[in-house]
Amino acid sequence: MTAPGFVDWLLGTTVVLAAAAYLRAAASLRRRGDTWPRRRDVAFAAGGFAFLAALLVPVPGGPFTAHMAQHVVLAMAAPLLLVLGRPVTLMLRVAPSSVRRGVLAVAHSRAAVVLLFPPLAAVLDVGGLWLLYRTSLASATHHDEWLRSAVQLHVVLAGLLFTFVVCQLDPVRRRWNVVWRGLTLLGAGAAHAILAKTLHAWPPPGTNFTAADVQGGAQIMYYGGDLVELALAAALARQWYVRSGRARRFASRGFG
Amino acid sequence: MHQTRILPGRSTGVLALIGAALIAAIDEIVFHQILAWHHFYDRSTTELGLVSDGLLHTAEVVGLAAGLVLYADLRRRNALSVPHAWAGLFLGLGGFQLFDGLVNHKVLRVHQVRYGVDTLPYDFVWSGVGVALSAVGVGLAVRAKRART
Numbered sequence: 001m002t003a004p005g006f007v008d009w010l011l012g013t014t015v016v017l018a019a020a021a022y023l024r025a026a027a028s029l030r031r032r033g034d035t036w037p038r039r040r041d042v043a044f045a046a047g048g049f050a051f052l053a054a055l056l057v058p059v060p061g062g063p064f065t066a067h068m069a070q071h072v073v074l075a076m077a078a079p080l081l082l083v084l085g086r087p088v089t090l091m092l093r094v095a096p097s098s099v100r101r102g103v104l105a106v107a108h109s110r111a112a113v114v115l116l117f118p119p120l121a122a123v124l125d126v127g128g129l130w131l132l133y134r135t136s137l138a139s140a141t142h143h144d145e146w147l148r149s150a151v152q153l154h155v156v157l158a159g160l161l162f163t164f165v166v167c168q169l170d171p172v173r174r175r176w177n178v179v180w181r182g183l184t185l186l187g188a189g190a191a192h193a194i195l196a197k198t199l200h201a202w203p204p205p206g207t208n209f210t211a212a213d214v215q216g217g218a219q220i221m222y223y224g225g226d227l228v229e230l231a232l233a234a235a236l237a238r239q240w241y242v243r244s245g246r247a248r249r250f251a252s253r254g255f256g
Numbered sequence: 257m258h259q260t261r262i263l264p265g266r267s268t269g270v271l272a273l274i275g276a277a278l279i280a281a282i283d284e285i286v287f288h289q290i291l292a293w294h295h296f297y298d299r300s301t302t303e304l305g306l307v308s309d310g311l312l313h314t315a316e317v318v319g320l321a322a323g324l325v326l327y328a329d330l331r332r333r334n335a336l337s338v339p340h341a342w343a344g345l346f347l348g349l350g351g352f353q354l355f356d357g358l359v360n361h362k363v364l365r366v367h368q369v370r371y372g373v374d375t376l377p378y379d380f381v382w383s384g385v386g387v388a389l390s391a392v393g394v395g396l397a398v399r400a401k402r403a404r405t
Contacts, residue, residue: 189314
């Protein structure tokens with residue numbers, strides 16, 4: 001793993017500030033008597049902690065294995081925990097009305113509607129990884145600190161976007177049903193698994209990692225991806241179960 | 257009141273999904289990880305094999321989560337037909353094992369059952385287990401159908 005660069009400090013600081021603001025907002029919400037489940041605070045704080053740990057704690061193993069382990073946490077596991085905390089919903093509940101109007105304007109903008117189209121979010125996320133590891137981009141990041149920063153930022157933001165879109169827990173203008181989001185998860189997960197298998201046999205062009213290092217990294221990508229995809233699928237499945245149960249109760253009371 | 261109509265087709269299908277995901281998980285945990293017989297990737301895989309493996313592998317993961325909530329939903333609606341559910345479970349287990357033995361290992365050559373040995377007896381046992389589980393599934397399905405009529 002390379003030493004944390006400028007973008008890593010930027011991301012780390014942002015996450016710490018976001019977690020602090022989240023916990024403060026949740027506390028103020030409870031003080032005024034609103035309910036806000038504790039498990040959301042725990043999820044968001046754990047996501048922030050995992051994100052920070054992945055940036056700062058050196059991972060044992062070769063450089064490629066360490067890079068992959070870091071990416072699985074930064075772009076998959078931590079985003080899921082952060083998204084489960086429903087940060088946008090919390091912000092809308094506590095922010096003053098001027099801020100709230102700004103957030104809603106962004107959330108309901110045309111650009112947001114396009115970005116939050118599930119297949120597009122998947123292409124930005126996993127398509128970016130294919131570009132990174134199957135072209136000479138990965139080797140180019142070793143010589144250019146700015147390029148490395150841009151790639152790191154893209155990987156993290158695209159991971160967050162994809163998780164946000166698949167879970168769809170926060171209010172957005174255009175909502176996608178569970179079939180759209182489930183099939184997107186299936187497609188993205190498959191593209192991720194296929195990329196991991198090709199990496200096992202063919203390292204990113206132009207790089208000189210050892211074979212054992214590349215194969216270790218590929219397996220972390222494959223099985224680490226599985227675990228997070230299982231958690232994402234479970235979140236989606238639970239959401240369907242709760243919503244369909246609520247809809248049926250509503251209909252059976254004669255309101256349907 | 258909740259509806260109490262039994263859904264036999266759905267009971268079979270949902271448990272078949274769970275069965276397929278279960279046998280795939282057993283394969284991944286026992287034969288890939290614990291015994292290390294299967295190789296992660298042995299380079300003789302066809303391109304189509306790589307794509308099909310990626311899709312199926314993710315479908316198992318997503319299918320397990322989907323299957324479990326669909327099962328919980330059948331229970332919640334009192335719509336589960338237990339005999340059909342058992343038939344579905346065995347059909348899923350056997351069907352996937354058979355598909356894995358014939359299509360994945362032999363046609364697409366994703367990986368072999370074991371390396372450094374004559375694979376023929378292993379292939380026979382692998383697909384034989386698939387046939388046996390499927391046969392149990394078919395038997396249970398016939399019985400479930402008779403019991404209803």
